[in-house]
Each structure stands twice: as C-alpha cells, then as structure tokens.
Amino acid sequence: EPEVTQTPSHQVTQMGxxxxxxxxxxxxxxxxxxxxxxxxxKVEFLVSFYNxxxxxxxxxxxxxxxxxxxxxxxxxxxxRSTKLExxxxxxxxxxxxxxxxxxxxxxxxxxxxVL
Amino acid sequence: EDQVTQSPEALRLQxxxxxxxxxxxxxxxxxxxxxxxxxxxxxxxxxxxxxxAGEEKEKERLKATLTKKESFLHITAPKPEDSxxxxxxxxxxxxxxxxxxxxxxxxQVIP
Numbered sequence: 001e002p003e004v005t006q007t008p009s010h011q012v013t014q015m016g017x018x019x020x021x022x023x024x025x026x027x028x029x030x031x032x033x034x035x036x037x038x039x040x041x042k043v044e045f046l047v048s049f050y051n052x053x054x055x056x057x058x059x060x061x062x063x064x065x066x067x068x069x070x071x072x073x074x075x076x077x078x079x080r081s082t083k084l085e086x087x088x089x090x091x092x093x094x095x096x097x098x099x100x101x102x103x104x105x106x107x108x109x110x111x112x113x114v115l
Numbered sequence: 116e117d118q119v120t121q122s123p124e125a126l127r128l129q130x131x132x133x134x135x136x137x138x139x140x141x142x143x144x145x146x147x148x149x150x151x152x153x154x155x156x157x158x159x160x161x162x163x164x165x166x167x168a169g170e171e172k173e174k175e176r177l178k179a180t181l182t183k184k185e186s187f188l189h190i191t192a193p194k195p196e197d198s199x200x201x202x203x204x205x206x207x208x209x210x211x212x213x214x215x216x217x218x219x220x221x222x223q224v225i226p
Contacts, residue, residue, distance in 0.1 A: 004158075031212060041218070043159065043202065048212040056212050091158045102147050102206045102214055106158025
C-alpha cells in the first residue's frame with residue numbers, strides 16, 4: 001500500500017540553526033501538507049500546497065518557515081532559524097482530491113528537538 | 116473561533132466493554148467531520164468522513180455518527196488492538212484545505 005515517507009525520523013539541532021524536513025508524498029496525490037504536534041497537544045495545521053504554490057497557511061507558518069517541491073517527488077519544510085518552541089513532531093500529509101482532499105495520509109513524522 | 120472538543124481525554128475499557136467517544140464542534144460552515152486513529156510515535160491514520168447530520172459510517176468494531184453539533188465514535192466489543200488515541204477533526208467552508216483537530220481520546224483496552 002502506498003505511503004507517505006518522512007526523513008529523518010529524528011532531528012536534533014541548536015537554536016538558530018536551519019533545518020530541512022523531507023517528505024515523499026504518495027505519488028498520485030496532488031495536495032501536500034505539513035502539520036505539527038507539540039507533545040501532549042493537538043495536531044496543528046501549518047500549510048497546504050497545491051499546484052506548486054502555497055494554498056493556505058496558519059498563523060504559525062511565519063517568515064521563518066518555507067516549503068518547496070523541488071522535484072516531482074519530494075516535498076520539504078525549511079525552518080530558517082529554529083527556536084526552542086519549534087520542538088515538536090512534524091507530520092507531512094498528502095491527499096487525492098478524488099477521494100476527498102480532507103482524507104489525509106500522514107507520514108510517521110520527524111521529531112524535531114531544538115536545544 | 117472554530118473549535119473541536121473531545122471527551123473524555125482518556126478512557127480505559129475492559130475487553131468487550133462497549134463505549135462511545137464524543138466530539139463536539141463549533142465550526143461555522145462545517146464541510147466535513149473526520150475521525151483518525153493515532154498510535155504512539157505514528158502519524159494519524161484516516162478512519163471516517165461524515166458530511167451531514169444523520170450520516171453513519173462503520174468499520175469493523177467502530178461506528179461513527181454525526182449530529183448538527185457533535186459526533187460520536189462507538190466502539191463495540193473492543194479488543195486490546197483497538198488501544199490508540201482517536202482524533203476528531205473538522206474542515207469548514209472558510210478554511211479551504213485546513214483541517215482542525217481535537218486533542219484526542221486516549222483509549223486503553225485491557226485484556
């Protein structure tokens with residue numbers, strides 16, 4: 001069964017450093033997302049991406065964050081200058097509009113720890 | 116503000132003991148109500164979509180229902196493998212691709 005894959009599974013970084021989280025969405029999906037979950041809190045929407053551009057973003061997704069689909073298979077989230085409060089599990093998701101775009105297929109996440 | 120609230124936050128059941136999880140929403144222009152299952156250290160796994168009041172969906176021991184203000188996830192004769200966190204989520208007409216999640220109900224089924 002096709003799945004969303006994320007790398008790395010764990011990332012430790014120093015405050016102020018740049019990190020790039022990588023995702024390979026399901027190949028025939030057209031919508032791509034990043035969500036995050038701080039330990040013990042809700043899964044929070046960050047950004048959605050469609051047709052090579054951001055279609056929606058939350059208040060969390062400020063100028064420190066960016067997303068890119070550099071080729072036909074990868075989808076990345078970059079945090080330019082990490083802060084302690086960026087520590088969270090980051091989930092990539094994708095969806096196929098024919099199945100209902102809210103039917104999200106999530107990866108297993110990247111646990112980001114900012115020290 | 117659009118909100119999704121789940122109760123209880125944690126539920127412990129004996130194997131075979133049926134129960135229901137609650138999700139109430141205050142979302143203007145609800146487009147869809149979703150249930151996901153999340154295992155520890157994993158991403159949420161899609162279970163159901165409900166679009167209109169009165170709608171019901173079933174999958175094995177799980178049945179999801181929707182009213183105008185809340186949704187229920189009924190678990191019939193649960194097994195230990197049903198232990199997980201169950202997340203309710205909603206999308207609304209004002210947030211085209213945004214899905215808002217509740218905090219979840221952590222279910223533990225004891226053999």
